[in-house]
Amino acid sequence: MNENERDQLLEKVMLEYGDQLARLAYAYVKEEEIAKDLVQNTFIKCYTKISDFRHESTIKTWLYRITINECKDYLKSWAYKKSRMIEIYYGNERSAMSTEEEALKKWEMGRVKSSIFTLPTKYREIIFLYYYEELKMEEIAELLGLPISTVKSRITRGRDRLKQEVERREIYEQ
CATH class of the missing domain: 1.10.1740.10 (RNA polymerase sigma factor, region 2, helix turn helix motif)
Structure with a gap:
C-alpha cells in the first residue's frame, strides 16, 4: 500500500x-x-x-x-x-x-448510562460494546480474546449489576 x-x-x-x-x-x-x-x-x-x-x-x-x-x-x-x-x-x-457528569449529559441523558460507569471494567466494556456499539457477542469475543460463554455471562452479570445500581440510585433520589 x-x-x-x-x-x-x-x-x-x-x-x-x-x-x-x-x-x-x-x-x-x-x-x-x-x-x-x-x-x-x-x-x-x-x-x-x-x-x-x-x-x-x-x-x-x-x-x-x-x-x-x-x-x-x-x-x-x-x-x-x-x-x-x-x-x-x-x-x-x-x-x-464533574467532567464525567458533563460528558454524560452531553453524550445522552439518563440514569442507566451514567450507572454504566460504576460497573467494573470487565462488565462496563462488554455492556458498552454490546448495547451502544451494537456489536454481536461473537465480535466482542473476538475483539477481547474471550470465549463466547464468558461474553454471555458478563453481559448477564453486567446487566444484573446495572439494574441494581439504577434501583439503588432511584431509592436515594426520591
Whole structure:
C-alpha cells in the first residue's frame, strides 16, 4: 500500500469510526481529553501498522482492539496513577458538576448510562460494546480474546449489576 492509499484509508476510518472510538475510550478513562488523545494514538498506530493488518477481522474490530489496548496501557501507566493519587490527596476541587457528569449529559441523558460507569471494567466494556456499539457477542469475543460463554455471562452479570445500581440510585433520589 502506497502512502497516498494509506492517507485515504486513514481519513476514511477517522471519519467513520472516530466518534465511536472516542466513546469507547471515554468508557475506560472517563476523561474526555485523554480519551481523544488515546484515539489519536489509535489512528497513528493504524497508519503505521496498516500493512500488518491481516484482514482476519474487520477494520472496525481491529481499531477497537487497538483503542482498548491503548486505554488499558494508559490505566496502567504512572501518569494515570499519579493523577489519581493527587486527586485523592487534594480532593476533587471541581465545579458542582464533574467532567464525567458533563460528558454524560452531553453524550445522552439518563440514569442507566451514567450507572454504566460504576460497573467494573470487565462488565462496563462488554455492556458498552454490546448495547451502544451494537456489536454481536461473537465480535466482542473476538475483539477481547474471550470465549463466547464468558461474553454471555458478563453481559448477564453486567446487566444484573446495572439494574441494581439504577434501583439503588432511584431509592436515594426520591
